Amino acid sequence: MSKQRVLVVGNGMVGHKFIDNLVQDPQSEHFDIITFSEEPRLAYDRVQLSSYFSGATAADLALTDEGYYNDNGVNFVLNDKVVELNTQANYVVTASGRKESYDKLVLATGSFPFVPPIPGNDQEHCLVYRTIEDLEAITTSASQSKVGVVVGGGLLGLEAANALKAAGLETHVVEFAPRLMAVQLDEGGGSLLRRKIEDLGVTVHTEKATSEIVPGETCRYRMNFADGSHLETDMILFSAGIRPQDELARQFDLEIGERGGIVVNDNCQTNVENIYAIGECALWSGRIYGLVAPGYTMAKVAASHITGGSETFQGADMSTKLKLLGVDVASIGDAHGNTPGAQSYTYNDEIEQVYKRLIVSEDGKKVLGAVLVGDVDAYGNLLQLMLNDMDLPDNPAGLILPAGDGAASVGLGVDALPDTAQICSCYDVTKGQIKEAVANGCVDMGGIKGSTKASTGCGGCAALTKQVLDAELANLGYEVKNDLCEHFAYSRKELADIVRVKQIKTFDELLDSHGHGLGCEICKPTVGSILASFWNDYVLKDEHIGLQDTNDIFLGNMQKDGTYSVVPRVAGGEITPEKLIVLGEVAKEFDLYTKVTGGQRIDLFGAQLHELPLIWKKLVDAGFETGHAYGKSVRTVKSCVGSTWCRYGVNDSVGFAINLEDRYKGLRSPHKLKFAVSGCTRECAEAQCKDVGVIATENGWNLYVCGNGGMRPRHADLFATDLDDETLIKYVDRFLMFYIRTADRLQRTSVWLENLEGGLDYLKEVVINDKLGLGEELEAEMVANIGNYQCEWQTTIENPEKLKRFKHFVNSDETDGSLAYVAERGQRRPATREERIQSVELVD
Amino acid sequence: MSQWKTICSESDLTPNTGLCALLDGEQVAVFYCGKTRALYAVSNYDPIGDAYVLSRGIMGSLSDVPVVASPLYKQHFNLQTGECLEEPEHMLKTYPVRLEAGEVQLQAA
Numbered sequence A: 001m002s003k004q005r006v007l008v009v010g011n012g013m014v015g016h017k018f019i020d021n022l023v024q025d026p027q028s029e030h031f032d033i034i035t036f037s038e039e040p041r042l043a044y045d046r047v048q049l050s051s052y053f054s055g056a057t058a059a060d061l062a063l064t065d066e067g068y069y070n071d072n073g074v075n076f077v078l079n080d081k082v083v084e085l086n087t088q089a090n091y092v093v094t095a096s097g098r099k100e101s102y103d104k105l106v107l108a109t110g111s112f113p114f115v116p117p118i119p120g121n122d123q124e125h126c127l128v129y130r131t132i133e134d135l136e137a138i139t140t141s142a143s144q145s146k147v148g149v150v151v152g153g154g155l156l157g158l159e160a161a162n163a164l165k166a167a168g169l170e171t172h173v174v175e176f177a178p179r180l181m182a183v184q185l186d187e188g189g190g191s192l193l194r195r196k197i198e199d200l201g202v203t204v205h206t207e208k209a210t211s212e213i214v215p216g217e218t219c220r221y222r223m224n225f226a227d228g229s230h231l232e233t234d235m236i237l238f239s240a241g242i243r244p245q246d247e248l249a250r251q252f253d254l255e256i257g258e259r260g261g262i263v264v265n266d267n268c269q270t271n272v273e274n275i276y277a278i279g280e281c282a283l284w285s286g287r288i289y290g291l292v293a294p295g296y297t298m299a300k301v302a303a304s305h306i307t308g309g310s311e312t313f314q315g316a317d318m319s320t321k322l323k324l325l326g327v328d329v330a331s332i333g334d335a336h337g338n339t340p341g342a343q344s345y346t347y348n349d350e351i352e353q354v355y356k357r358l359i360v361s362e363d364g365k366k367v368l369g370a371v372l373v374g375d376v377d378a379y380g381n382l383l384q385l386m387l388n389d390m391d392l393p394d395n396p397a398g399l400i401l402p403a404g405d406g407a408a409s410v411g412l413g414v415d416a417l418p419d420t421a422q423i424c425s426c427y428d429v430t431k432g433q434i435k436e437a438v439a440n441g442c443v444d445m446g447g448i449k450g451s452t453k454a455s456t457g458c459g460g461c462a463a464l465t466k467q468v469l470d471a472e473l474a475n476l477g478y479e480v481k482n483d484l485c486e487h488f489a490y491s492r493k494e495l496a497d498i499v500r501v502k503q504i505k506t507f508d509e510l511l512d513s514h515g516h517g518l519g520c521e522i523c524k525p526t527v528g529s530i531l532a533s534f535w536n537d538y539v540l541k542d543e544h545i546g547l548q549d550t551n552d553i554f555l556g557n558m559q560k561d562g563t564y565s566v567v568p569r570v571a572g573g574e575i576t577p578e579k580l581i582v583l584g585e586v587a588k589e590f591d592l593y594t595k596v597t598g599g600q601r602i603d604l605f606g607a608q609l610h611e612l613p614l615i616w617k618k619l620v621d622a623g624f625e626t627g628h629a630y631g632k633s634v635r636t637v638k639s640c641v642g643s644t645w646c647r648y649g650v651n652d653s654v655g656f657a658i659n660l661e662d663r664y665k666g667l668r669s670p671h672k673l674k675f676a677v678s679g680c681t682r683e684c685a686e687a688q689c690k691d692v693g694v695i696a697t698e699n700g701w702n703l704y705v706c707g708n709g710g711m712r713p714r715h716a717d718l719f720a721t722d723l724d725d726e727t728l729i730k731y732v733d734r735f736l737m738f739y740i741r742t743a744d745r746l747q748r749t750s751v752w753l754e755n756l757e758g759g760l761d762y763l764k765e766v767v768i769n770d771k772l773g774l775g776e777e778l779e780a781e782m783v784a785n786i787g788n789y790q791c792e793w794q795t796t797i798e799n800p801e802k803l804k805r806f807k808h809f810v811n812s813d814e815t816d817g818s819l820a821y822v823a824e825r826g827q828r829r830p831a832t833r834e835e836r837i838q839s840v841e842l843v844d
Numbered sequence B: 001m002s003q004w005k006t007i008c009s010e011s012d013l014t015p016n017t018g019l020c021a022l023l024d025g026e027q028v029a030v031f032y033c034g035k036t037r038a039l040y041a042v043s044n045y046d047p048i049g050d051a052y053v054l055s056r057g058i059m060g061s062l063s064d065v066p067v068v069a070s071p072l073y074k075q076h077f078n079l080q081t082g083e084c085l086e087e088p089e090h091m092l093k094t095y096p097v098r099l100e101a102g103e104v105q106l107q108a109a
């Protein structure tokens, strides 16, 4: 059977999703896929477009890459618009004159920004907000402007206003309707949003119709309004709505809706059987869906239909929850109460600036819709009540009243949700799928995210997903108990709070007051680490020594045969030839196997207990200090060579890496911490896979957090941009201490963040905006910790009592006779069990 | 009659840690519990990790049984019987140990 040729016009979010669905299908080999994109790049995340202004690059936004398409046999042509369609002969023609035939055609052409027909709207600094190229133009224009106006006070308009404000412009929003976000919000919600946004310094002008754009007097342009008033500005961003991109369909005889949009049926087919339309260009049942989730569903439906499946499109919910200019806003269902007989509950707190309105059915039993501004915690519950047509609880007002004395906030037991309830709309994950993941062994948010993708899109469903997870764990008989171990009925976080608040200084004190038994290899190192994080005592003190794990207890990394490796600190990876020679000499003298580590330092293997102090004496005398390679602690700050030597570097990455490493060296934490500093965006230090990553920009440093290489790699998240040294250090102080206070035992920052309720946004609130009012406390704790720093090896070699322990036998100077080595590639390595038995060519 | 041999003095003990002694060519791991002041002695050889390291493990208790966790792969060994809790087919040799007039003594076989 010859392959079917599937041609996809438009490689936007939905077009790509369709292709992805098709190549993932077991029948994918029966299809030849080709896609045309008018844009110069493959699909990217338009939803996150605004993050481009906070430092995300085109690569960060990419949803796929050429490698993936090549590997899956998908042909693609970029920068070539399809301009002609022949529905009889089944071919298309592109702007460059290329003609391609198809068996199935999929139109995924999205939409384009509507620019109102105002005289003067086509000038150089009149722009729109839809593509990466648009953003580049906005950035350029903003750098030559002082005042900016956004025309349109809808969702996208406010996002655009945020971008202008962030670029430092005096920002105005001009809206034709009497209120902001007129589609999603009612009057109360709209006016509170306006107040909040004006408090942030953005001026809002409502009920203004622009009649012309003419040269200005104080600024580049003047906008004249129909009511006779005017506003001067240097640039104008049009965000007055979108229109379906249905040009092709229109010109070549496909059925079009009265107000645009390509008409499709439940299979996403147009009136021509072998032509489909999906995403924002499609009109289903008289509606256009301007959100990505319904587009993704259409992509799934079209792919299913083409491969003989039976999925159909049944409409989609348009409820939204988002943050605009830092203000939480949500709109659910019939937000305006247009349903006949609809009634409502309203909660309006002008002091705290919270507005919530719940719209219920005539009989008061069902949720029809809601508007939430300033506090959107109720979103998940209300949405589920509506989507699943569930009965309201007895006291519906409780759903929007703040939790507090008397008015206990009414939750919606997630148990009441049917398995078919959609929890994550970005990835279409149902409650049933989350339950299944739990049954298959996922017990935390990280696991659920990994296996179902739930709450990895917009993140709006995180709280609800967590509730389903906890409820399911409880149903399966797991006690959702975070006890550290049998000796402490507390989580690591709780123990850290106890130690900090009650100023507990030893394990025994804590065990006596809050635990029982003798402790174990779980709680002892955990508490040892907590004590070290807050008080930073010498870890080999008598009262702490028994807490130290395998490596810490002898300040070295135990290898498989019981010998140790030695890793001195080489801050930032910078080392003088003299010191390098010392390392070589020491390695030679003690015959240590020598290897360069991934953290830009040198690891010397095979030291026996009695040799450790001898080795360290030499190293300390040569100016080395311990590298803490043995600790769950700050390890290294990797760096590239930076602006001092590199032709491309824009800042001194080595110098800054050394500063950071000196500041945080040895800081004990729930798990090891790795840093890196890159001197430019080429990112040679690989900072984006580190717990703390720093990348130089023209204007300072970009800070990334919670990345990880290792077993489960995770790209770090961009946390803040263009920071000066001081601000960066302040953020890192707070970030690290907040992690130390709240993480679980042996939880890397990556997993910690994935399980942190509220995720990255919450972390930013805590660290950057000091939402919890902890900022100064966290910084003070860090300063106290740093003040108590000591090189543990120096302390140890100066203490004869401590040195006694560095001996294999307490009653003999003999050494461990079982050790045996063989030579390999010019060095020694431990003999295997077989080699030892056969005594083959052992070296001494 | 086997005899008691002094391996170190009481002041050489660090509470809640182990140390290793050489007894007639055998490596013995001795542990001292700070809370109960009890002494335990088992073979220093970790049969799972195949190395002489047990004296360097963390000691503690599991359901009131005194244990040491192997510093290599963290299996627990009962300090009283020598039995491995996770893989009971592994059994450590145990040694009589006592504190006598400020001296720590092991009984040679």
Ligand SMILES: Cc1cc2nc3c(=O)[nH]c(=O)nc-3n(C[C@H](O)[C@H](O)[C@H](O)COP(=O)(O)OP(=O)(O)OC[C@H]3O[C@@H](n4cnc5c(N)ncnc54)[C@H](O)[C@@H]3O)c2cc1C
Pocket: A009, A010, A011, A012, A013, A014, A015, A016, A036, A037, A038, A039, A046, A047, A048, A049, A050, A080, A081, A082, A083, A108, A109, A110, A111, A129, A130, A131, A156, A159, A245, A248, A278, A279, A280, A281, A289, A290, A291, A292, A293, A295, A322
């Ligand atoms: C700033 C911004 C923020 C947003 N925020 C959210 C949000 O928070 N939540 C949400 O759900 N949605 C949001 N959206 C909307 C979301 O991005 C769209 O719903 C989604 O991108 C629609 O996907 P699509 O594939 O239908 O269209 P698009 O992503 O626009 O892709 C269509 C592609 O087809 C190309 N094309 C068009 N015609 C042709 C042709 N003839 N030949 C070749 N190529 C062609 C276009 O150039 C484009 O690349 C946002 C949009 C923007 C602009």
